[in-house]
Amino acid sequence: MSSKVRREVVFMEQFYYPEGWGGAQLPRDVTMRLAQRGLAVDVICGSDQYVPAEGDGGANPSAAGVRIRRVPKLFGGAVHSHKLLRQLWFCLAAAPLLLFRARPRVFVTQTNPPLAVVLMALAASVHRRPLVIIAQDLYPEVLFAHGMVGQRSLAARVLNRVFAWAYGRATRVVSLGPVMSERLRLKGVERERIVTISNWATGEEHIVRGPENRLRREWGLEGCFVVVYSGNLGIAHDVETPIRALRECMAELPTLRLLFIGKGSRLSEAQKVAEECGVSAAVQFRPPVPLELLPHSLGLADVALVTLRRGFEGLVVPSKLLGYMARGVATIYIGPPSDAQHLIDESGGGASVANGDVRALSDVYRRLVAEPAALSSMGLAAEEFYREQLSRTLGLQRYEAVIEEVGKCFDAAS
Numbered sequence: 552m553s554s555k556v557r558r559e560v561v562f563m564e565q566f567y568y569p570e571g572w573g574g575a576q577l578p579r580d581v582t583m584r585l586a587q588r589g590l591a592v593d594v595i596c597g598s599d600q601y602v603p604a605e606g607d608g609g610a611n612p613s614a615a616g617v618r619i620r621r622v623p624k625l626f627g628g629a630v631h632s633h634k635l636l637r638q639l640w641f642c643l644a645a646a647p648l649l650l651f652r653a654r655p656r657v658f659v660t661q662t663n664p665p666l667a668v669v670l671m672a673l674a675a676s677v678h679r680r681p682l683v684i685i686a687q688d689l690y691p692e693v694l695f696a697h698g699m700v701g702q703r704s705l706a707a708r709v710l711n712r713v714f715a716w717a718y719g720r721a722t723r724v725v726s727l728g729p730v731m732s733e734r735l736r737l738k739g740v741e742r743e744r745i746v747t748i749s750n751w752a753t754g755e756e757h758i759v760r761g762p763e764n765r766l767r768r769e770w771g772l773e774g775c776f777v778v779v780y781s782g783n784l785g786i787a788h789d790v791e792t793p794i795r796a797l798r799e800c801m802a803e804l805p806t807l808r809l810l811f812i813g814k815g816s817r818l819s820e821a822q823k824v825a826e827e828c829g830v831s832a833a834v835q836f837r838p839p840v841p842l843e844l845l846p847h848s849l850g851l852a853d854v855a856l857v858t859l860r861r862g863f864e865g866l867v868v869p870s871k872l873l874g875y876m877a878r879g880v881a882t883i884y885i886g887p888p889s890d891a892q893h894l895i896d897e898s899g900g901g902a903s904v905a906n907g908d909v910r911a912l913s914d915v916y917r918r919l920v921a922e923p924a925a926l927s928s929m930g931l932a933a934e935e936f937y938r939e940q941l942s943r944t945l946g947l948q949r950y951e952a953v954i955e956e957v958g959k960c961f962d963a964a965s
Contacts, residue, residue: 573753728890752877859886900933
């Protein structure tokens with residue numbers, strides 16, 4: 552494609568194809584869909600990989616006409632080292648690609664890294680073009696919830712004003728659920744500018760169970776009832792409650808196992824809790840698996856696990872839940888009332904307990920082990936709800952409609 556062709560959509564996300572991280576499949580799917588519908592799409596992304604891709608990385612967006620522009624690396628090594636510096640470098644190096652370019656029709660950004668929202672709002676203002684923000688996480692509120700920045704500090708006041716300006720500049724903000732939408736309204740985003748589009752499942756949606764599952768024997772889980780947590784173990788996630796509940800019922804349920812597949816800032820804390828509780832033999836920690844192994848890793852789950860710490864409701868929506876639902880896996884949610892709990896309750900696809908309620912969660916463990924028919928029914932309900940309300944096809948149709956609407960609004964105002 553000639554470099555003189557007008558780029559209609561500029562999309563920013565730090566982690567993009569090729570990636571072994573499921574979260575990078577979402578921007579890939581969206582940009583490919585737009586390109587296949589005849590839009591010229593530029594993606595500005597980093598050169599680091601959150602999870603190094605192994606084997607087949609899936610469909611290449613370039614083959615669909617997406618032009619990928621990568622910011623060079625600042626550091627080698629693991630992506631979690633020098634994380635803040637990597638994020639700052641990404642935004643600094645991406646700025647010229649956004650500011651000194653032919654004007655696109657629409658700017659679109661996800662919230663990774665957080666400052667991408669501010670940078671894209673600046674670029675949209677300079678070029679006098681509309682902006683769509685896909686709010687995977689809400690900043691600076693996540694920093695306040697974690698305690699990294701005091702809510703009454705000078706830094707908090709500055710961050711609140713900067714991000715409020717950026718969100719105020721957006722023509723549309725994509726929310727992941729009703730609780731997040733309410734948080735957006737508290738940020739000053741008017742109701743008519745908020746569009747709710749759930750994330751969808753990543754990777755192949757079938758699962759491999761039984762003897763054909765190559766990981767069950769390799770990981771020593773034959774004959775076990777396995778509770779699987781698959782994905783990032785970050786600042787927003789409760790790692791204590793599921794482990795302490797396991798300790799409560801280990802004597803009655805000797806084949807019960809907790810399996811954490813992923814990495815993140817709370818991984819070492821989870822390992823320490825398991826050791827302190829004396830259940831290390833019943834808890835496994837495994838690194839992320841490549842996308843092609845997801846059918847096997849998720850196929851280990853008799854029931855899946857989603858957790859959220861209090862204070863993060865509406866700020867973070869664990870996308871791992873959609874992966875479980877799409878594959879017909881019942882889910883236990885641990886956390887405050889949130890978008891994840893809303894989906895589980897509406898679908899009938901699992902059970903919910905509050906943070907720290909070890910007794911209630913241990914009762915859930917006992918009930919699900921004892922009632923395989925009820926567990927199966929939950930999984931079927933989750934899968935049916937996903938197909939009818941949350942599928943990739945529906946999500947992509949909604950994104951396409953948002954971009955088309957924003958483009959027409961701009962055309963009418965020009």
